[in-house]
Amino acid sequence: MHQFDVESLVAGRWRNGGGATREIVSWPVGGEEFEWRASVADIDRDGPFSAFPGVDRTFTLVAGDGVRLSAPRLFDRTARAGEPLAFPGDLELAAELRGGACRAFNIMVRRGRRAARVDRVTGPVVPPGGHAGVFYVLDGRWRAGAGQSPLAAGQGLWWDEGDEAPGGAFAPLSPGAVALWADVATVS
Structure with missing residues (x-):
């Protein structure tokens, strides 16, 4: 990541x-x-x-x-x-x-190689294995998986399908926490 x-x-x-x-x-x-x-x-x-x-x-x-x-x-x-x-x-x-x-x-x-879905999230997110992605914090603080420092507004993580997936879930650590999660999958 x-x-x-x-x-x-x-x-x-x-x-x-x-x-x-x-x-x-x-x-x-x-x-x-x-x-x-x-x-x-x-x-x-x-x-x-x-x-x-x-x-x-x-x-x-x-x-x-x-x-x-x-x-x-x-x-x-x-x-x-x-x-x-x-x-x-x-x-x-x-x-x-x-x-x-x-x-x-x-x-x-x-198009034809990758497909993406972007969601606004306020609760825990568990990225699927084998997918690329971006997690971008808009407001509040978030736990970014096992062993990662908390993320604040304007910060985030990205990974490709070959990278080690985030360990555990992204989870809000403060009230009103909001983030964008982009899930990027390879098209078969």
């Missing part, structure tokens, strides 16, 4: 200047083409989203008042805090902020 703190990750500015991305992991690490990727994006203003052909995306707003994602006649949804929103990365989307800057947790998987 690999621990991270979002604030210590390097922020790469978007080419269009509308935001920055802090990459948690791009698997395989150092690979030319990712099979799956996790990141946190800070969106500063309205503008286009980059298209990722052949990729399925799950976008979860973690701070801010909402983001409308739209492609004329194809897609029109508003992302709200804590509600995972899945869509094909092939779409050329425009983002419209609903009240100023925001932050989002993103999971992208190469």
Whole structure:
């Protein structure tokens, strides 16, 4: 397992200047083409989203008042805090902020190779063996399996299917604890 703190990750500015991305992991690490990727994006203003052909995306707003994602006649949804929103990365989307800057947790998987499910959790989570995943704390403190230091807001762990799975469950240690759990499985 690999621990991270979002604030210590390097922020790469978007080419269009509308935001920055802090990459948690791009698997395989150092690979030319990712099979799956996790990141946190800070969106500063309205503008286009980059298209990722052949990729399925799950976008979860973690701070801010909402983001409308739209492609004329194809897609029109508003992302709200804590509600995972899945869509094909092939779409050329425009983002419209609903009240100023925001932050989002993103999971992208190469279609046909990996599949992802993202859940907002407030209780114990036991990741299945043989799956990759990301556990990202939004609020409170969490026990992160046997032998791990507690995690606080903005911190988390990621692992790939070949890594040792987290020992035991992720469990809240404080009232009101909230996290996002992304389960990433290989497609047979």
